[in-house]
Amino acid sequence: MDRYALIVAGGAGRRMGSAIPKQFLELAGKPVLMRTAERFYSFDPSIRIIIVLPRDQFTYWNELIILHSFSLSHSLAEGGPSRFESVRNGLALVEDDSLVAIHDGVRPLVSTTTIENCFEAAATYGNAIPSVNPADSVRLMTGAGNMPLNRQFLRLIQTPQVFNSSLIKRAYATEFNPEFTDDAMVLEKTGEEIRLVEGNRENIKITNPEDLIIAETLFSSVS
């Protein structure tokens, strides 16, 4: 089956307290988004890479490509007002009966092992979602107060979330629901069971300045 990487980068950078959207900040000398795309290329040089960006960042992205001599072949899709719409726009470029990895543009530390785990399981089960155990105790807020949850039964969810493209495209034909916080939840609404696989702990989402410093530190140790 053909493999796609659909990399979603919609950030406008406000949370980073920076004028530059976080996907364009530099990690080890290159924009985060390029580092992220390179992970998928390292896993499989024949993977088809689609990058979803807000329309008003296309020109800047093309300037960065020249500046960094970035040569990975990829398509661009236009981001929508929400992540849901951005993913839907990207999926329009994905053929049926293929496997598509939907990945956060600001998770450049995904390991090729995690990517491989996900593609392998998704080929068998139709979907695969990388996850890790929480390192801390976890509590649930209830109306009255709070209670402990057994963390053995909890998983923190990452990306890439890999799907049979026909299944996820059908799921994304549904209407947007504010409950959707990731692609697994969109698929789940169609009645499919979600398949969890092992992610890698370094695979953090860069959302604030400390994350970028941490990512810089971890960058050389992830392969």
Next chain:
Amino acid sequence: MDRYALIVAGGAGRRMGSAIPKQFLELAGKPVLMRTAERFYSFDPSIRIIIVLPRDQFTYWNELIILHSFSLSHSLAEGGPSRFESVRNGLALVEDDSLVAIHDGVRPLVSTTTIENCFEAAATYGNAIPSVNPADSVRLMTGAGNMPLNRQFLRLIQTPQVFNSSLIKRAYATEFNPEFTDDAMVLEKTGEEIRLVEGNRENIKITNPEDLIIAETLFSSVS
């Protein structure tokens, strides 16, 4: 009310793949355990510090004190075979009707703001547990498969967990229960309600070599 910091350092270092227990590894040039104790001293120079260590590490600790000219006054208590017993041994040195912060020796990045939040709330409510929202989506493993949890209602739990000493000493007079994963759960068994307060995201537990590298990176940014 008098304030105590009960710092529990029971690690034998196997998970770090190191001969040196993780509490003795160096962070910015000093053993992690000293960095941790210094946080509480920065918050309140009159706080009484109790360090719980395995008996067979007492000599090494005293050598480190000389080597690093570590001058913070503190008492030593003997660690037990489990964390539960280590905490109980430490609590024997704490006076009733005081406030005691029970803290992981390998969390040197707790901010003085977090420590202050906890002592303030515990003075009013009898306990205070620092926590942060998960940054990722969370799923619960069920017998049949798994389901999403609303992360708005979830909290990742940290230390220091601060208690009215009379309440927590009474709670620790109970028998050990393997369900206890932290001190809040021991108190909760007596019928007390647990009070969650805001922690700080950098307040990670050093459990593997990557954590130490991350801690080194974050060390200068936490105050």
